[in-house]
Amino acid sequence: MANFVDLRRQVYPYVSGCPEVIIEQAVSQAAREFFRQTQVWxxxxxxxxxxxxxxxxxxxxxxxxxxxxxxxxxxxxxxxxxxxxxxxxxxxxxxxxxxxxxxxxxxxxxxxxxxxxxxxxxxxxxxxxxxxxxPTTTATSIPDHYYEPYAQALLHGAIYELKGQSGHPWFDPNSVTYHGNLFQQYIAEATIRRHQGNVNATQSVRMTPWI
Structure with a gap:
């Protein structure tokens, strides 16, 4: 099983100062939303x-x-x-x-x-x-064969969740749309691949600016 800790470390530079527990909650929420919509797991x-x-x-x-x-x-x-x-x-x-x-x-x-x-x-x-x-609300990991193809999707989903939290230093309405759109694009790609019977193919990696 692939632990969400690795994703938490990747998310942190985008939301500097955000407590680890809140980042973990955002990663978990992104995972639930991604797998619920795509049905790939x-x-x-x-x-x-x-x-x-x-x-x-x-x-x-x-x-x-x-x-x-x-x-x-x-x-x-x-x-x-x-x-x-x-x-x-x-x-x-x-x-x-x-x-x-x-x-x-x-x-x-x-x-x-x-x-x-x-x-x-x-x-x-x-x-x-x-x-x-x-994933459950208390999940801390997903199977390795789902982490590798979809880690980028979960990364953007978590950043999207965090950047939209008003009242916090990491709140950034300008980048919410950017990461939200990428998250939805990954969801759409994964859904198409599921229909094609290719759920474990690694999704295309996009260079991500620090926003």
Whole structure:
């Protein structure tokens, strides 16, 4: 896991005099906003299906308490002898779940920590659930393979948060727009790459003036 301490050190020259704890909060907030909007932080969780059971609990937190499940975006049946796995289709409401059949073909997630499958399974099997993760408010790190591609995005996001804090010596309305725009550009790039299936490619690095 990559600790936010490294980002805190990079942020400090832009907000000289800002206490470390406030910088850490800004980095954490930028990380939450970035991963919530882009949905690039994903983990596949095994789901042990039990005969006759349609409701399943998912862990509230993952990576200890560093992240939580924001949304389940995919449930699929691994098909090792075929070119593609078999996806269950998502429905928006419990009332839309199908009743007929002998094994689950659809799912819905009323809450991030709950998954409903339908129709009711007649035998046990192991499915896979793909979840979007977001750092918690107390998170101090993210996985290394997400830090390297997106460190610059989090840097600008944290600076944007801090430069907009009126009443403090580091408040600078002139540079808020600059760093905010860069942060949004990184978010847009990461979202496009997610749609292209290339979430871990390092984002383009821009030379950053001291503003």
């Amino acid at each position: 994903r983990e596949t969780l095994p789901l042990d299906v039990v005969e006759g059971q349609t409701a399943y609990a998912l862990p509230v937190h993952t990576y200890g308490t560093e992240a939580f499940i924001e949304e389940v975006v995919r449930v699929f049946r691994p098909m090792p002898n075929r070119q593609r796995d078999e996806d269950l289709y998502a429905v928006p409401h419990t009332s839309d779940l199908p009743n007929l059949g002998s094994r689950p073909i659809a799912f819905t997630s009323p809450r991030p920590d709950q998954l409903l499958l339908a129709p009711s399974p007649v035998e046990a099997e192991t499915l896979q659930a793909e979840a979007v993760l977001v």
